[in-house]
Amino acid sequence: MRSIFCVLALTLIVVSPSGEARVIPDPKQRPAPGNEARQTPIHQANYSPAVNYQLQCLGCHLTNGEGAPRSDIPMMQDFVGNFLKVKGGREFLIRVPGSSQSALSDSQLAELLNWILKDDGIAGGSAPKGFKPYTGKEVEAYRDKMIKDLPGYRLNLIEQIRDLNIDIPENVIP
Template sequence: MKLHPVSALLGAAALAAGVIAGGTVLAETPHRTPRTNFILRCVGCHGMDGSGSEKGGIPDFRNYVGAFSRDEAGRTYVMHVPGVVNANLSNAEIAEVMNYLMKTFGGTSLPKDYHPFDTAEVDKLRAVPVKDIVGLRRDISASLAKQGITTAGYPWP
């Protein structure tokens, strides 16, 4: 069957626009704000207010999460928590969400000299092998406690 040139042009335009048979096909995922990615990827466990659930093993972000931004070990830890590992976000988006979390929920735990995560750092830290995320958190929390810095309750053994 031969298409009329105008029909062929309209068909090509529809494909280029990403509209096929009534459904939308996007060539690229649209950029979402860090807050939107937080809502889509983190709220299910941590809640909109960042409170988490100690009983459920989900740490409270509020006035605690910033403590993990103080050194490379803590920054590595937050790149390997299950919510980040399974977030299906690019490393640039992870950096944005992490900075959103730190600034929104870090409160008194966020160091005055906080330096934001960037894509290159996220690339580097996510490449570090972490075999025991619970053990790493335990070690970091103990180190922070020696410095007088508290972290959220965490019930895992």
């Protein structure tokens, strides 16, 4: 039985020297019916913030911002607005990799953050009273400033929020 596995392994190595599957492009291949038109890049599409959330955020933060602690994705639901109450928190929401590296334009990202932070949105009233909406210019100013220690940076902000006597739900710190 062991020799069968060895022969199979050797065959795979010979067929593909790197051990990976290879696909030879078919020059006659055409898109599936209905997909013939070239897609509009997201930063050029005029999607609503809700659709942009589905395209850019939902995969990790899930439908209502509940997050996925097992994958180190923090919960945003009914909490994310608290970041705006501490020093560095406003910029943090722009600079987190999911925001800063999204395919959205600066103005689209600003609209998306404002949509998330609405009282009846994912933030669930956690944003400070008198919340000043993000602008495309503000996003542009912070977007390319990488956070080198994301967990440490986030934990520092959480500690500042805790110092304001705001309850920190368990799933906010994955």
